[in-house]
Amino acid sequence: MIRRNRLNATRRTVQQATRLAAGLALVGILGGCHWDMWDDARLKPYEKSDFFADGLSSRMVVPGTVPYLESRVDDHYYAGKIDGEFAKILPAQIELNGGLLKRGQDRFMVFCSPCHDAQGTGNGMVVQRGFPAPPSYHIDRLREVPIGYFYDVMTNGFGRMYSYATRIDPQDRWAIASYLRVLQLSQNATPDVLPADQLEAIKEHAHNPQEPAEDEGQTTNEH
Amino acid sequence: MIPLGLLLVAGVSSGIYLSPEGSQVDIARQQPVPFSHQRHVQGNGIDCRYCHSTVETSSFAGIPATETCMTCHSQVLTDQPMFDPVHESWRTGEPIAWTRVHDLPDFVYFNHSVHVAQGVGCSTCHGRVDEMKLTHKEHTLRMGWCLKCHTNPEKFIRPRDQVFNMEYEAPGRKEQHALGSRLIEEYNIKVGQLQNCSICHR
Numbered sequence: 001m002i003r004r005n006r007l008n009a010t011r012r013t014v015q016q017a018t019r020l021a022a023g024l025a026l027v028g029i030l031g032g033c034h035w036d037m038w039d040d041a042r043l044k045p046y047e048k049s050d051f052f053a054d055g056l057s058s059r060m061v062v063p064g065t066v067p068y069l070e071s072r073v074d075d076h077y078y079a080g081k082i083d084g085e086f087a088k089i090l091p092a093q094i095e096l097n098g099g100l101l102k103r104g105q106d107r108f109m110v111f112c113s114p115c116h117d118a119q120g121t122g123n124g125m126v127v128q129r130g131f132p133a134p135p136s137y138h139i140d141r142l143r144e145v146p147i148g149y150f151y152d153v154m155t156n157g158f159g160r161m162y163s164y165a166t167r168i169d170p171q172d173r174w175a176i177a178s179y180l181r182v183l184q185l186s187q188n189a190t191p192d193v194l195p196a197d198q199l200e201a202i203k204e205h206a207h208n209p210q211e212p213a214e215d216e217g218q219t220t221n222e223h
Numbered sequence: 224m225i226p227l228g229l230l231l232v233a234g235v236s237s238g239i240y241l242s243p244e245g246s247q248v249d250i251a252r253q254q255p256v257p258f259s260h261q262r263h264v265q266g267n268g269i270d271c272r273y274c275h276s277t278v279e280t281s282s283f284a285g286i287p288a289t290e291t292c293m294t295c296h297s298q299v300l301t302d303q304p305m306f307d308p309v310h311e312s313w314r315t316g317e318p319i320a321w322t323r324v325h326d327l328p329d330f331v332y333f334n335h336s337v338h339v340a341q342g343v344g345c346s347t348c349h350g351r352v353d354e355m356k357l358t359h360k361e362h363t364l365r366m367g368w369c370l371k372c373h374t375n376p377e378k379f380i381r382p383r384d385q386v387f388n389m390e391y392e393a394p395g396r397k398e399q400h401a402l403g404s405r406l407i408e409e410y411n412i413k414v415g416q417l418q419n420c421s422i423c424h425r
């Protein structure tokens with residue numbers, strides 16, 4: 001009796017182990033097989049599709065058509081021009097404030113500094129790697145151009161510089177153009193343009209250089 | 224014999240699942256051009272957003288168009304044979320067929336712009352891409368891994384202005400907890416919702 005009981009117990013253990021192992025194997029196999037819902041009919045951005053002959057899932061704009069809400073008839077805002085001339089003022093949609101300049105600095109550091117460098121002298125890392133140097137922003141010609149000129153260069157490119165129209169939207173192009181004026185001022189300012197309190201702070205710093213100068217509103221290269 | 228055989232199958236299949244081959248972690252994928260993030264980011268200081276320019280505004284971070292490559296490489300290193308696919312693509316208009324390194328299942332609706340805006344750094348999920356000569360996946364990107372942050376975001380959140388800083392190092396455990404909790408408050412992250420199924424699955 002005892003022996004048979006032990007035998008039954010062993011058989012039961014074996015059965016349980018088999019079930020457990022089968023379960024584990026099933027989980028393992030199913031876990032490894034996931035072709036069903038992992039790739040469904042929905043296409044991710046840029047995913048290849050055989051629906052169209054060219055294999056692209058995203059379509060190009062049909063020639064002669066205008067995307068919805070993209071008519072872009074406002075020449076000042078979208079082309080940087082008023083009556084065919086480069087605009088000397090910001091378009092009505094752009095409000096000049098600290099936020100705009102901060103945004104411009106941020107975008108400048110991402111998209112422009114690789115060639116133009118953080119100070120805008122035209123000696124960024126890509127130039128150091130062999131790209132022909134762009135002009136410095138601190139030459140008379142570029143100090144005197146209307147702001148719409150910078151917007152136009154970003155939009156259509158200039159010389160060896162490609163257009164950034166697909167990478168930077170119009171709002172940000174105006175922010176960068178505005179920040180370029182900040183950069184230009186930063187390299188060509190005289191003490192009298194500073195408010196009295198900031199002038200005092202700088203004078204004090206000049207006398208006690210070990211104390212950090214107040215850099216309220218100043219630009220940094222960190223971003 | 225049968226239980227042993229089944230155990231073997233279970234062991235092997237879960238082994239495959241957990242292995243690098245199963246998760247594709249640490250495996251550099253073959254690409255049409257041997258693109259080095261290390262060279263571009265560490266070597267030249269180019270910001271992530273120069274190429275992945277929709278990461279702040281779209282669910283998809285964006286794979287750069289050939290035009291973006293050509294912005295510099297119309298002038299720099301033009302005579303290297305490894306650029307042939309880029310020049311070919313520029314000439315013909317045929318896109319370069321890059322191999323996706325981070326390929327989530329289609330039933331996951333991941334959104335880059337939300338994560339970036341809430342203080343999840345690039346390197347938190349992608350690792351030190353700036354040090355990768357050939358790009359590989361750093362983490363499994365499986366649900367259990369995602370849930371670590373979706374359960375305790377205070378352990379991972381960093382200040383927004385540090386999101387694109389690849390060299391950012393989180394402070395010690397206690398400090399990170401305090402910082403993360405403060406940022407969750409500040410960024411209005413609704414932690415209770417982060418584990419709802421419909422947050423990621425539609």
